[in-house]
Amino acid sequence: MTHSDAFWTIRKDELVFDSPPLVLGKGSYGVVIRASFRGSYVAVKRVLPSRMYNNFIKEMRVISRLRHPCITTVIGAVKDKKEPLLVMELMENGSLYELLRNETVELQGDLILPMLCDVTQGIHFLHAANPPIIHGDIKSHNVLVDSRFRAKIADFGLSTKKSGPCGTPLWMAPELLRGGSNSLASDVYALGILLAEVYSRQDPFLNEDVRQVLRQVADLEREEEKRPEIPADCPSQMAVLMRNCWNKLPESRPSISEIDRRLQAMDSKAADL
Incomplete structure (x- = not known):
């Protein structure tokens, strides 16, 4: 030792x-x-x-x-x-995944926006490390919530080294599904899918054929990109942020610092579910 x-x-x-x-x-x-x-x-x-x-x-x-x-x-x-x-x-309120599916919990903007800011700040901290730490599996399951509804990133250490694509398939960026390696930009894509989870309060691509979905997400030639459906009542600023995060081109996605800045600039009404 x-x-x-x-x-x-x-x-x-x-x-x-x-x-x-x-x-x-x-x-x-x-x-x-x-x-x-x-x-x-x-x-x-x-x-x-x-x-x-x-x-x-x-x-x-x-x-x-x-x-x-x-x-x-x-x-x-x-x-x-x-x-x-x-x-x-120990995080008393379990995972964000469980919280989103608990119908007794009313998730208004003044509760969810601080949690989303926590998530982006945690990812920002990892990405700013030297060398950068790529999470590789960002999803609501890997966001834990404490007794004060403070959100924290978990399972970040499991992806410090990347020799090939990793993650949970429905949260993986097109370049990963095509065999590429994880990157800061693929973390941002997964964050966009997590935002869709939050505003739909369900898994992405629910009740769709997973293999077909993955083929469609990976297809960069599709006229319309295959992405989760954004709920009609999703706040416009948040919907734009989702679309920016899951751009098919990694270089066109915002950095995590930019996402953090945009979330910090929102007020709670702009994040209401």
């Missing part, structure tokens, strides 16, 4: 799990369960066996140094080759 690793390494016996375990969520990278760590509740991600242990350690050395109000805090990790565990702060 290096001296820097000692900063984030946690012993497995320091974690106390519920019996039976309380599952907080599941995703492509693992299952998240609640645990108690030194007197406080935390979220523990059990990394799937397919994750390579050495990659996990390399990623921890990057993400353990990242601190920002709009980034989910990674407290540390258990360095167990059989079952590496990622220990994160």
Whole structure:
């Protein structure tokens, strides 16, 4: 163990799990369960066996140094080759995905706009790193919400290295579906799809044939680009921002700093659902 690793390494016996375990969520990278760590509740991600242990350690050395109000805090990790565990702060309101589908929650502009600003500021922080950190899987599932409805980006460390396209297919930019590599611009495209999620409160391309949708999104020769339908009552400024983000040309998409500036300039009425 290096001296820097000692900063984030946690012993497995320091974690106390519920019996039976309380599952907080599941995703492509693992299952998240609640645990108690030194007197406080935390979220523990059990990394799937397919994750390579050495990659996990390399990623921890990057993400353990990242601190920002709009980034989910990674407290540390258990360095167990059989079952590496990622220990994160517990976000009481779960994911933005769950929040959007909770019909008892009224999402008005004065609630949703600050959360969208949080999301863009978290992505901005990653993109401004040296070297830049590409998230690679921006979607509502990977935005967590705390007890004060503050939104934070999660799962950012899982995509620090890019050797080919990655992400969730319906959120992936055309260039990724055509075999290209993730970039800052492909993160912006995914953010545009997330905005569509927020204003429709449903998955993109719901009830459509996924394979056909992906072929159409990847087809740059289509007269009309294949994108999620924007609800008729979506605020005009937000609809324009979505379309800008999911431009088929990566170089024509706004930077995350530009998106952040535009959201900050909106008032809550301009973001009402």
